[in-house]
Amino acid sequence: MKPKLSFELREAVVSVCGKIFWLKDPFRDFMLSCGVQSEMYDRYADESKYKIVRHILSDLDTMGEEGVLIQRRIVTALCKLRKIPDDTVTDKDAALDALRWLKNLAVEQKLMIEEEKDAVKARVSEARRKQVALAARAQKMQQLRDDFVAMSMAKSKEEIQRRGYDLEELLAQLFEAHEITYRRPYRVKNEQIDGHFRYKGFDYLVEAKWRAKPPTELDLAALKRKIEKKLESTRGLFVSIAGFRPEVIYEFTRGKSSNIVLMDGQDLILILEGQISLVDALELKIQKAAQEGIIYFPLAQRFS
Numbered sequence: 001m002k003p004k005l006s007f008e009l010r011e012a013v014v015s016v017c018g019k020i021f022w023l024k025d026p027f028r029d030f031m032l033s034c035g036v037q038s039e040m041y042d043r044y045a046d047e048s049k050y051k052i053v054r055h056i057l058s059d060l061d062t063m064g065e066e067g068v069l070i071q072r073r074i075v076t077a078l079c080k081l082r083k084i085p086d087d088t089v090t091d092k093d094a095a096l097d098a099l100r101w102l103k104n105l106a107v108e109q110k111l112m113i114e115e116e117k118d119a120v121k122a123r124v125s126e127a128r129r130k131q132v133a134l135a136a137r138a139q140k141m142q143q144l145r146d147d148f149v150a151m152s153m154a155k156s157k158e159e160i161q162r163r164g165y166d167l168e169e170l171l172a173q174l175f176e177a178h179e180i181t182y183r184r185p186y187r188v189k190n191e192q193i194d195g196h197f198r199y200k201g202f203d204y205l206v207e208a209k210w211r212a213k214p215p216t217e218l219d220l221a222a223l224k225r226k227i228e229k230k231l232e233s234t235r236g237l238f239v240s241i242a243g244f245r246p247e248v249i250y251e252f253t254r255g256k257s258s259n260i261v262l263m264d265g266q267d268l269i270l271i272l273e274g275q276i277s278l279v280d281a282l283e284l285k286i287q288k289a290a291q292e293g294i295i296y297f298p299l300a301q302r303f304s
Contacts, residue, residue, distance in 0.1 A: 005071050006109060010057055012102040016078055018050040019095040022088040029197045030085065031056065034077050035070040079103050133179075138274075140177045142171055145272045151210075167210045168194050171239065176273070178278045191226055200283060203234045220252045220260065227259055234259070241265035261285045261295050262296040272297050 005013070021027035027049055031041055036056055044055045060067035068291055079102060080259060084095050147170055151163045175182035181195040183223050195206030209215055214222045216237070223236045241262040252258065263285065270280050281299055288297040 004061065004068055005057070005075065009075060009102075009105055009109065012055045012098070012105050013057065013075060013078065014050055016095075016098045016102050017053045017108075018048070019098045020078075020089060021049060021082070021086045022085050022090065023086055024049065026086050027052075030077070031074070034074045036060075036074075040048060041230075044199070048284070054195065075102070075106055079106050137177050140173065141272060141274060143175055148268070148272055164208070164210045166243065167239070170207065171195055171208055180278070190269075193226065194214070200286075201233065205236050205238065207232070207235060207236065208239045212242065214242045214245050214248065215240050217248050217252050221250070223260060224258070231296045236260040236265060239263045239268070241268070244296050253295060258295050259291070260295055261289045264296075264298065266297045276302065 017027065021030070024045070028041055030043070032038055040059055041052070044052045047055070049102070051152055060071050063070075078099070081099060082232050084099075089095050097215040098122060147166070151166050151170075154160045154163050158188060167302065171180045172184050172195060175195075180197050180199060185192065185194050186196075187193070193205055194208040197206070205223065205226055207219075220238060223238055227234050227236045238260055239265065240262070243266070244262055249262070263281075267281065270276050271281050276284075276299055284302060285297055
C-alpha cells in the first residue's frame with residue numbers, strides 16, 4: 001500500500017484548494033474529477049473550502065488504499081495545473097505561491113516521480129494487455145478460418161443442413177473476438193432471431209443464411225418486419241454466404257428506405273483472412289448505407 005500524504009503535503013493541499021478556488025462549484029467539480037464521491041463532498045458543502053478539504057482528506061484516510069490513491073490523485077491534479085482554474089479568485093499571487101509550494105513539496109517527497117512511474121507502469125501494462133489480446137484474436141481468427149473452410153467443403157446432406165447453425169456460431173465467435181458483445185440465436189414468441197449485437201448506439205438483429213441460392217425479396221422483408229416490431233434504433237445485418245441478386249436488392253429498396261445492411265460470403269472471407277477487420281467492415285457498410293443508400297456494398301470494392 002502506498003504511504004499516506006505527509007502532514008506538510010496535507011497542509012499544502014488545504015492551502016492550495018482554499019486559495020485557487022473562490023467559487024464552490026468549480027471546486028466541487030475538481031474534487032469529483034479526482035475521484036471524490038459526490039456524497040462525501042456534499043456532506044460538508046456548507047462549510048468553508050479549507051474545512052471541506054480537511055474533512056475529505058480525513059474521510060479518505062478511513063478508506064484504506066482506495067482513499068490514499070484518491071488523495072494522491074488530488075495532489076497530482078493540483079501539481080499539473082498551469083494556471084488558476086477559477087478566474088474569480090481575487091488574490092492570484094497568493095494562489096500561485098501556494099501552488100508553487102505544493103509542487104516543490106511534491107517533488108521533494110518524490111510523489112510526482114512515483115506518480116509518473118505508476119503512469120508508465122500502467123501504460124506498459126495496457127500495452128501488454130493489448131498485445132496478448134491481439135495474439136489471442138489472431139489465434140481465434142485462424143481457428144474461425146479453418147472452421148469456415150471445413151464448412152465450405154461439406155458434402156453430406158447432414159453436414160450441409162448443419163452448416164446454417166454452424167454459421168450462426170461462427171458469427172458469434174467472430175464478434176466476440178472483436179470484443180463486440182453478441183447474443184446467440186434466440187426466440188421471441190414465434191420469431192427466430194439468429195443473433196443480436198449493439199454497435200455505435202444501435203441494436204442489430206442478425207439473419208444468417210447458408211443456402212445454395214441467394215435470399216429472395218421475401219427473406220429480406222421478413223427480417224425487416226422483425227426489426228419494425230422493435231425500437232426505432234434497431235437495424236439489421238443479413239449475412240448470406242450465397243450472396244444477393246441485384247434485382248432482389250433493387251426491388252427491396254425501390255421507393256422506400258431500408259434499415260438493413262447486407263454481407264455475403266466473400267465479405268466474410270475477407271474478414272476471416274484479416275484483409276479487413278470486422279469493425280472496419282461494419283463501419284464501411286453502415287457508412288455506405290447511411291450516406292448513399294447502398295445496403296449491399298461488397299468489401300472487395302474497397303480494394304479496387
